[in-house]
Amino acid sequence: MRDVAILGVGMNKKWGELWDMSLRDVFVEAALNAVDDAGVDHLDSMYVGCMTSGLFVGQEHVGCLMADYLSTTPIPATRVESACASGGAAFRQGFIEVASGISDYVLVGGVEKMTDVSGDEATSALSAAADMEYEAYHGITFPGLYALMARVHMERYGTTSQQLAHVAVKNHKHGAMNPEAQYPFEVTVEDVLGSVMVADPLHILDCSPITDGAAAVVLCPLDTARKISKKPVVQVLASAQASGTIALHSRKDMAWIKSTNQAASKAYKMAGKGPQDIQVAEVHDCFTIAEIMVLEALALVERGKGGQAAESGMTALGGKIPVNTSGGLKAKGHPVGATGVAQVIEIIRQLRGEAGPRQVKGARIGLTQNMGGTGGSSVVHIFGAV
């Protein structure tokens, strides 16, 4: 296996309700930015992470579509789907392909166009990430599922609604420094607690939004990156993925994201690093409670202390371990298929020292965690400046 590096990264100018762009336009904008940043004149292969373009815009075969509109035919173009972890899973496939020696320059993008349907239709499309026959069919939605998880966490560890709110406050504070974010503004604990209740205890400001957006990166062998890159080189130190039960009711512990813990254990081992080495992390805060549980599963925070971590400032910029400096899914937006790739981009920018006002000073090691459903799929990557 060859060592792998990231040569270029690109996003849309801004995520949000991109009503003047179609699915292909959204993807191509981000992909061209990544190719430009990489400074390459050709690609060998590409992956597109996308969860449910079929249900959102009636389009499957999105690998082919994007290669066609990006003018990269005849290279292989493959779509990868693992619900909201589609972007992270696609990145892993790109990593494996470069590591294998089959391809040198691989573009990995992620995209979702979610605002062309009604809110009800979007909720329904997203529920396809749950167990359709045993969860969604009976009427539960994702806010409902995460609310159940939150209730268990609150009951067992004393986590409070205020602590949940602090996750949103932190991520919006970070997102306010990110011009690409969908909601680049700050909110207060009072704003969160006073916002409409979606599924008790989750208010609307505990939930990530519906977003149109894409993100893309270009991978290549580390040796190549050292030779041709005009930017600081960042290596993929580890790639790990794990699966769990798709349905929440099948789990022994509803407040523990086992697949994230298992993927993280493998990733730390592969990278030869531990949680104490991570200086910046982007994690899957689809709901505020998700960030709390994920940080515990990653061992970045002690089990049961995820709520306190947000409240204490430990996970804010300037804290012990800054989390979601991009604004996270909460403020940056959550175009589901793109999220896992966008997380990688934020970490690359941090390790390159390109994160501007939200830069974590001296960051050399970063981590991304992307998950699908209520944690049925988790993908963890560790990156290092070299």
Next chain:
Amino acid sequence: MRDVAILGVGMNKKWGELWDMSLRDVFVEAALNAVDDAGVDHLDSMYVGCMTSGLFVGQEHVGCLMADYLSTTPIPATRVESACASGGAAFRQGFIEVASGISDYVLVGGVEKMTDVSGDEATSALSAAADMEYEAYHGITFPGLYALMARVHMERYGTTSQQLAHVAVKNHKHGAMNPEAQYPFEVTVEDVLGSVMVADPLHILDCSPITDGAAAVVLCPLDTARKISKKPVVQVLASAQASGTIALHSRKDMAWIKSTNQAASKAYKMAGKGPQDIQVAEVHDCFTIAEIMVLEALALVERGKGGQAAESGMTALGGKIPVNTSGGLKAKGHPVGATGVAQVIEIIRQLRGEAGPRQVKGARIGLTQNMGGTGGSSVVHIFGAV
């Protein structure tokens, strides 16, 4: 890169309208058969080829779902989608993962559950493989697109409706020897020409059916297979994939499947073989005209002579190059996400000498070609008994 072999293969007992099985049941049956055939007690990773479970049964996140119900958690489980080439593309990802050294035992399955919706809904779901905004939105369906391709081929090369019918006659003759096939019965040229017209010149018997079904294989390093396999060992000699324009109207030549030709060229080079070395092939006969064009693009038949090849018996069992001995998509059935994996299974059985009454005597080298849409994606694999 390590050499890769196929250790086990498995299908459903029979493809067709599996109304007493859900999507997960269909997949798990085939996957367990593959694991049993492989004789392994664990897997390291898995891929699921599936085109549009979201539109057919409201379920995405099918990698996780299948790992959960196959009881293979926490291994990584990733869904791959490239329209009707999803199975072939998934197989390629499994090949790359084993070749890279990241995993030893990888299960690659494909599945589609298509008969839980009406015929109109199925036609609409399948049209998501075309360019939704520029083709499907304006009302054209896949029979219509392939009818346009057939018209060009007929005009330019003198291909006749009788020759198209001979493809169906041949594949049903083969399929009649395959107990797993959806339609294991013979048809005559008169049957085909007398059947209802779907999109002139394509009659209903020129079209592959709507099918529920799954297929799965287990891959491992060649060295491992040599040590542990109780069956003849078959190596993956080449894996190649290419993309073309998603829309038919974007092509310079509507009667030439460029992506298949490009993937085949790469595959022949990687295997160190040429078309003359191929002794048996499974190709993507979603419509009779497709098999004709594909055989030309693979250089198994001279350009423009695909119709004559079917009529002359050249591509039938006992002919120069037997094609679709399984019955092909036409008679075996076409559960879109599973098709590419099932093609591999037929070739493995042929190269193992397990194909029973449809055995190609002495077959040592075989090829599969799987494609998405009207040829926007093509995946070609070459296999060799070792």
